[in-house]
Amino acid sequence: EDQVTQSPEALRLQEGESSSLNCSYTVSGLRGLFWYRQDPGKGPEFLFTLYSAGEEKEKERLKATLTKKESFLHITAPKPEDSATYLCAALDTGRRALTFGSGTRLQVQP
Amino acid sequence: NAGVTQTPKFRILKIGQSMTLQCTQDMNHNYMYWYRQDPGMGLKLIYYSVGAGITDKGEVPNGYNVSRSTTEDFPLRLELAAPSQTSVYFCATRLVQDTQYFGPGTRLTVL
Numbered sequence: 001e002d003q004v005t006q007s008p009e010a011l012r013l014q015e016g017e018s019s020s021l022n023c024s025y026t027v028s029g030l031r032g033l034f035w036y037r038q039d040p041g042k043g044p045e046f047l048f049t050l051y052s053a054g055e056e057k058e059k060e061r062l063k064a065t066l067t068k069k070e071s072f073l074h075i076t077a078p079k080p081e082d083s084a085t086y087l088c089a090a091l092d093t094g095r096r097a098l099t100f101g102s103g104t105r106l107q108v109q110p
Numbered sequence: 111n112a113g114v115t116q117t118p119k120f121r122i123l124k125i126g127q128s129m130t131l132q133c134t135q136d137m138n139h140n141y142m143y144w145y146r147q148d149p150g151m152g153l154k155l156i157y158y159s160v161g162a163g164i165t166d167k168g169e170v171p172n173g174y175n176v177s178r179s180t181t182e183d184f185p186l187r188l189e190l191a192a193p194s195q196t197s198v199y200f201c202a203t204r205l206v207q208d209t210q211y212f213g214p215g216t217r218l219t220v221l
Contacts, residue, residue, distance in 0.1 A: 004152070032208045043114075043200050043212035044153075087152065091208055096160060097143055097168060098210060100152035 002027045004090050006101035013078055013108050021073040021104045023088030033071045034098060035064050036087040044087055078108045113137060114213035116201050122219045123191040131186040131216050133201030139211075141204040142184040144168075144176065146197040147215075153200060159184055191220045 003026040013019055025033065032051055036044035048057045050066035057064050061082060063074045073086055085105045089098035117132045133142065140161050145153035145168075155168030159178040173195060175187040188195060198217050202210040 009150075034209070036212075041215075043202075043214050046209055046211065049209055089153075096141065096166075097155045097158050098153075100145075100154075102150065102152040 002090060002092050002095070002099040004088055004099050004101040006086075006088050006104050008104060009102070010105040011107070013075075013106070015079055015108055015110050016077045018074070018076045018078070020075070021086055021088075021106070023071040023073070023101055024069060025071070025088075025090040025099075026069075027090050027092040027099070029093035031091040031093045033066055034089040034091070035071070035073055036089065038085045038087055038103070047086075075106070078106075080108045080110050082106065083108045114201055114203055114211055116199075116213040116216050118216060119214070120217045122221060123188075124221060125191060125193065127191050128187070128189050129191070129218075131188075131199055131201075131218070133184045133186070133213060134182050135184075135201075135203045136182065137203060137205070137211070138181060139203035139205045140181070141210075142178065143202040143204070143210065144174070144184070144186045145200045145202065146170065147200060148197050156186065156199075188218075193220050196220045 005024045007022045035047040038044045048064040053068045065072045085103040087103045088101045114135045143158045144156040154170045157176040159165045201213040204210045
């Protein structure tokens with residue numbers, strides 16, 4: 001059974017304090033690893049897709065990386081507007097829908 | 111181009127009532143999905159469709175039904191509402207590429 005686990009559940013940072021969010025996954029064959037941002041009361045907003053180990057993608061203060069068992073979302077010098085829940089999801093080659101982790105709630109304090 | 115729209119935004123139901131959650135997309139995407147998200151949890155797949163006339167069950171289909179008569183619409187039906195169905199429901203779409211795009215959600219409370 002596909003499984004996606006995210007840690008930590010919650011993270012509080014000071015503005016400018018860099019950190020990383022972890023996503024570990026167990027699938028029979030990874031077709032893609034996805035990161036989404038979700039603001040309170042909103043639907044998930046797509047951030048990145050990673051397809052193979054060693055791949056990296058960046059967007060502003062965010063960088064996502066992928067290994068054979070984990071993905072990391074690195075947040076460099078975060079700002080209060082980066083506060084949100086970050087969701088990780090995996091797509092197995094044999095399936096047609098994503099398996100989601102339970103998310104990391106990030107709070108960045110000024 | 112509105113993307114994925116969902117109605118209603120909020121709804122309160124009594125136990126045993128029925129309702130339909132609407133999802134419409136204008137992106138001509140083949141795949142459509144229904145997820146539920148309970149507080150502090152990830153998204154659980156209820157049903158999905160790979161095209162008009164084709165639907166299939168996800169992880170948590172019990173108590174729900176779907177239909178897909180057109181590419182644009184993918185309604186989710188609750189026949190006998192139960193408190194366990196209190197949740198936020200998200201519709202999502204996908205074209206051939208793997209990225210799923212989500213609607214704004216419907217917050218449902220069953221009392």
